[in-house]
Amino acid sequence: MTKLDETLTMLKDLTDAKGIPGNEREPREVMKKYITPYSDEISYDGLGSLIAKKEGNPNGPKIMISGHLDEVGFMVTQIDEKGFLRFQTVGGWWSQVMLAQRVTVVTSKGDITGVIGSKPPHILSPEARKKPVEIKDMFIDIGASSREQALEFGVKPGDQIVPYFEFTVMNNEKMLLAKAWDNRIGCAIAIDVLKYLKNEEHPNMVYGVGSVQEEVGLRGAKTAATMIKPDIAIAVDVGIAGDTPGISEKEALSKMGKGPQIILYDASMVSHKGLRDFVVGVADELNVPYQFDAIAGGGTDAGSIHITLEGVPSLAITIATRYIHSHAGILHRDDYENAVKLIAEVIKRLDQETVNKIKFD
Numbered sequence: 001m002t003k004l005d006e007t008l009t010m011l012k013d014l015t016d017a018k019g020i021p022g023n024e025r026e027p028r029e030v031m032k033k034y035i036t037p038y039s040d041e042i043s044y045d046g047l048g049s050l051i052a053k054k055e056g057n058p059n060g061p062k063i064m065i066s067g068h069l070d071e072v073g074f075m076v077t078q079i080d081e082k083g084f085l086r087f088q089t090v091g092g093w094w095s096q097v098m099l100a101q102r103v104t105v106v107t108s109k110g111d112i113t114g115v116i117g118s119k120p121p122h123i124l125s126p127e128a129r130k131k132p133v134e135i136k137d138m139f140i141d142i143g144a145s146s147r148e149q150a151l152e153f154g155v156k157p158g159d160q161i162v163p164y165f166e167f168t169v170m171n172n173e174k175m176l177l178a179k180a181w182d183n184r185i186g187c188a189i190a191i192d193v194l195k196y197l198k199n200e201e202h203p204n205m206v207y208g209v210g211s212v213q214e215e216v217g218l219r220g221a222k223t224a225a226t227m228i229k230p231d232i233a234i235a236v237d238v239g240i241a242g243d244t245p246g247i248s249e250k251e252a253l254s255k256m257g258k259g260p261q262i263i264l265y266d267a268s269m270v271s272h273k274g275l276r277d278f279v280v281g282v283a284d285e286l287n288v289p290y291q292f293d294a295i296a297g298g299g300t301d302a303g304s305i306h307i308t309l310e311g312v313p314s315l316a317i318t319i320a321t322r323y324i325h326s327h328a329g330i331l332h333r334d335d336y337e338n339a340v341k342l343i344a345e346v347i348k349r350l351d352q353e354t355v356n357k358i359k360f361d
């Protein structure tokens, strides 16, 4: 295996952490560990979003950079008499990526390995083989032989169930394979933007945020934004990579490695024109590659931040990622590093006058 450098070690720690919506303690602690050296103050909103403040000019505008801490997963709802677990999906899942996948059940007595059970093809009729299994018929096998034994293992209704995958640097070392890129890469960008600004002057106050409960409706970003009262917000998240077989350019245009995505439109927001034009201008000035994207479905934390309080000019900048909302996603390291550079350079230029101009563009 490739020796992990400082950045890869952080990415591994972030993606390994287990945290479905409402259960973000572990990723929050990892983010706190990595962002604290570059922050002046750490605080939390009432739902558990992490807010790391970096002071530039205390009289300058407030800039919020938000990645979400939670990942899609499942929750234990029932334990049947034979010891199998029934579950609720938390966040959006497609049934076809779930069967026979390894999961971790996080209990008060520690982590338990399980697998989403499936039938062997030998006993499936030709018609049944063609049909997807419905999520409501799926179960998790933790190797318990009875409900009593599952309870002894520590499993309780409400426990989170998290996809399991090994963080892997692929043969092309720019290609990184892991669970939970959605959205630990956003948390990593927020951390690295503060790191980039460590010894730089910036005419504003920067807030690096790890928000909670994005996957169930952009909830923590709203509460965090209410605390911060930002003048400008950028949500950082994963976006769709359209560069695999079977995806047409009409469905998704972006290619991994071709730069961060600047989202024009999604189901949660029309990106703020003034802010978008400003960010594109900075990218052009510095020759940072970027790609535009519009996604008719889905949304990011920016969708909830921009309608908080009296309204916040907001933009989503995303990293084209393959296979999101499954056990294993792939992204390109250059896109991540270019996103950090672009956002940090934008922040360096956001003084009060510029923000005023952006607002009414």
Ligand SMILES: [Zn+2]
Binding pocket: 182, 215, 325
């Ligand atoms: Zn997501």
